Amino acid sequence: MSVDEIYARVFADLRPSLALPAISVRFYRFTSLTSNIRLQQGRLQVKISDLLSEAPEAVQEALAYILLSKLFRQRPPKAMVERYRLHLAEGDLGLRLHAARQERGSKRLEDPKGEYFDLEAVFEAMNARYFAGEIVKPRLGWSQKRSRTILGHYDASHHAIAISRLLDQRQTPKYFVEYVMYHEMLHIKHPVETTGGRRKVHTRPFRTEEKLFAEFREAQAYLKRGLR
Ligand SMILES: [Zn+2]
Structure with a gap:
């Protein structure tokens, strides 16, 4: 329908x-x-x-x-x-991840080295584990705001991945930061498709590959429990 x-x-x-x-x-x-x-x-x-x-x-x-x-x-x-x-x-993590994807202008990213997680290291680990090292490294950084609605964001025009600083906490499971990074990296691999004027951000191959993340179910459950 x-x-x-x-x-x-x-x-x-x-x-x-x-x-x-x-x-x-x-x-x-x-x-x-x-x-x-x-x-x-x-x-x-x-x-x-x-x-x-x-x-x-x-x-x-x-x-x-x-x-x-x-x-x-x-x-x-x-x-x-x-x-x-x-x-x-x-609902869909994608919704939360992409709420700000239309932001214009140059993006100020903060140092990828956080207090608890180093995004450079997370990126390299995911790239080696899931992509045979083939994802061209984007600019990486923590967001300025501790957003709980936008956990990650891939900005294609600047080839940059931002992760919400909210996740740079002691109690955030490592697999969850990895999952958000992995999700954003999939956006580099699977670009947005447009059919009949409708943009499809999470294509079928994207969704299939997303489930290959080792702790996919744990990450979904963590997201549903709500982030602190
Ligand atoms: Zn997404």
Whole structure:
């Protein structure tokens, strides 16, 4: 089902007596999770952050209920709010990793040598273990902010990987820092694909290869438990 069809179905569910407008749903490169909806002259226009373009259909449906309820000035169904909230809370690491990928301008990176982890060493270890040393070394650095929403970021235009300084702590498992680095390195290996105007950041080969990380399940579990 296309996203347009999801909106048509939800529209009909919320306002069965209204004629269905022409619907256009577009994903935009917002740097946040902003979404807009408006109904003008029989056209329903929805703009959603492309950070959500890979979200499962159930999540698209939940967001459709939330946005259309907002448009009709009514309370969105609780179950839908909960579903959407859960997706953001536990959901795709990719979403959290890429929230800032559209940042423009030159990036100031801080010294890769942190208090507990040296990103140069982490990079070299991952490159040797998983990539036969074939990933061309990017600029590496800790982010200035201790972001808990953006754990890592690969900036293709500057060939730079930034890792959130939040992870440079004694209690962060080493495998988790390695996992975030590995994930970002996969972005170097598997560039973004564009099909039909939609950007696919985590392609199927990307997802398959990501699971080869030795502590993949532990890393996912750690992420879900929530970072301190
Ligand atoms: Zn990613």
